[in-house]
Amino acid sequence: MVEQKIESDAFRIEYSKNILDQVVFDDVISYLGEYRFNLAKYSYSFKFKDGKLRDPNRNDSMQELSQRAINTKSKEGKSSVRERAELKGFQSLDEQLRYAKTDSTIIWVSPPGPKNEGYGDYGFVYFGKVESNNLEEKNIKMTAIRVEKPNIEQFNRALRMLGGKKEYARAEEFLANPDIFAEDLKEGYVDAILKMVFNFKPNEKEQEKFRQIINKMFHLIYYFSKNPRRSRQDLYALENYALELKRDYESKKDNKGLCHPEFISGSRSRNKFGMTDEQVQHGSFYVNPGLKDIVGEYGHKPPVVAGSCGSTGSSNGIKSSNIFNSLSPLNSLLSEDKYGSRIFECPSCGKTNIRPKDQLTSQCQHCGSKDVAC
Numbered sequence: 001m002v003e004q005k006i007e008s009d010a011f012r013i014e015y016s017k018n019i020l021d022q023v024v025f026d027d028v029i030s031y032l033g034e035y036r037f038n039l040a041k042y043s044y045s046f047k048f049k050d051g052k053l054r055d056p057n058r059n060d061s062m063q064e065l066s067q068r069a070i071n072t073k074s075k076e077g078k079s080s081v082r083e084r085a086e087l088k089g090f091q092s093l094d095e096q097l098r099y100a101k102t103d104s105t106i107i108w109v110s111p112p113g114p115k116n117e118g119y120g121d122y123g124f125v126y127f128g129k130v131e132s133n134n135l136e137e138k139n140i141k142m143t144a145i146r147v148e149k150p151n152i153e154q155f156n157r158a159l160r161m162l163g164g165k166k167e168y169a170r171a172e173e174f175l176a177n178p179d180i181f182a183e184d185l186k187e188g189y190v191d192a193i194l195k196m197v198f199n200f201k202p203n204e205k206e207q208e209k210f211r212q213i214i215n216k217m218f219h220l221i222y223y224f225s226k227n228p229r230r231s232r233q234d235l236y237a238l239e240n241y242a243l244e245l246k247r248d249y250e251s252k253k254d255n256k257g258l259c260h261p262e263f264i265s266g267s268r269s270r271n272k273f274g275m276t277d278e279q280v281q282h283g284s285f286y287v288n289p290g291l292k293d294i295v296g297e298y299g300h301k302p303p304v305v306a307g308s309c310g311s312t313g314s315s316n317g318i319k320s321s322n323i324f325n326s327l328s329p330l331n332s333l334l335s336e337d338k339y340g341s342r343i344f345e346c347p348s349c350g351k352t353n354i355r356p357k358d359q360l361t362s363q364c365q366h367c368g369s370k371d372v373a374c
Contacts, residue, residue: 022057025225028235029214032242037210040146040202048097048130048138053090062090082113085172086323096180097130097138104130105185106142107162108178109155110323111171123150124323125158125198126178127190143187147198158197162190175323213245223291233299234291240298347371 033039047054052061066087073080089108100106106128113119128142147154155174156167163181168174194200214221220238224230348369363370 021225023055024230025221026057028221028224028238032214032239033210034146036239036242037206037213037246038146039207039210040200041143041207042146043141043143046140046142048094048140049136051098052094053097053140061094063087063094066090081172082175085175088176089178089323092176093178093180096178097140100130100138100180101182102130102132103184105181105183106130106140106178107159107164107181107185107190108323109159109174111150111152111155111174113171122146122148123155125155125190125194126323127185127187130180145190145194145200147194147200150198154197158193161193161197209246209249213242213249216245217242220291220294227291233295236300236302237291237295237298239302240300241294243302244298 030042030044033042045056046062047056052063054061066083069083070080070087073083093106093108106126108126108128110124110126112121112123115121123146125145125147126142127145128140131139131141152169152171159167159179162185163183164179166177168177191200191202217238220241224234224238227234346364346367346369348371349364349367361372364372
């Protein structure tokens with residue numbers, strides 16, 4: 001049976017008008033996949049345009065996002081060694097992509113970050129393909145492949161077997177040196193190499209479990225992404241609700257590891273956009289979205305998991321060895337400082353404000369009201 005990958009494209013909302021909303025929507029699914037379901041594979045789509053690798057849903061280049069992460073760390077007085085290595089990696093990737101042709105293969109390695117900074121004991125190997133040879137714009141597909149408890153020698157061995165010519169001694173050296181090969185390496189070949197070298201066992205049943213649970217949560221995640229007043233408590237509710245659905249799924253599996261039909265049919269039928277018949281008739285996805293109904297029960301801090309200390313156990317934002325998840329805008333929702341939550345609503349205009357870290361503000365960032373309490 002052919003292994004299926006979970007891709008954010010599979011859940012893309014084609015009628016979404018707000019690009020940033022789509023970014024948040026995709027990032028929530030990717031975030032849950034890494035931290036709450038330990039997915040072995042997760043795919044991303046990018047565009048190479050105007051000489052830079054870019055997320056197709058926003059104008060910022062990956063270099064710009066990396067530089068912002070460095071600036072944030074510098075302002076907070078924290079080490080940005082890893083972020084600077086990632087920036088060098090994106091700079092190298094952009095230079096190589098200028099000359100890469102269709103079917104060229106991208107290999108990039110991200111060993112785990114330091115445990116004392118909250119990173120989990122897993123890393124990633126990125127397998128990418130250049131899908132077009134247009135000099136002005138190229139489509140890039142990248143798959144993050146999660147490997148458990150890896151060491152530096154394993155990463156070097158994998159790179160040698162995949163065609164790499166150099167060896168590295170530190171995680172930052174791997175991050176700064178992605179490779180693009182002219183050879184058209186196939187995904188099955190890359191998987192076979194990684195299975196030989198690492199503890200890498202892609203599980204199609206786990207991927208299917210994630211797919212079914214995301215389908216049941218589709219309307220909740222959509223409402224979260226569309227809501228300009230979304231809060232960290234809302235994200236906590238999504239995490240805890242996902243964990244309950246995961247437990248529910250497990251309890252309904254048969255002796256072959258397959259889920260019983262009642263789990264799959266437990267929610268009302270939806271069209272390809274995840275909308276119910278009632279929502280289509282009303283012409284809006286905002287009809288009884290349900291997120292506000294679960295925040296009371298599920299809006300508490302979720303269980304701590306290694307690698308996601310920002311979301312579940314501390315105030316440092318997302319700590320992921322996955323380069324793309326570490327640049328997620330969800331970081332602004334998941335960070336506290338010495339004054340507590342950095343997110344608050346203006347009592348005058350009702351819009352959401354995000355304070356600079358460890359700084360108070362005397363007026364609303366939107367309307368200038370002095371009635372704010374932070």
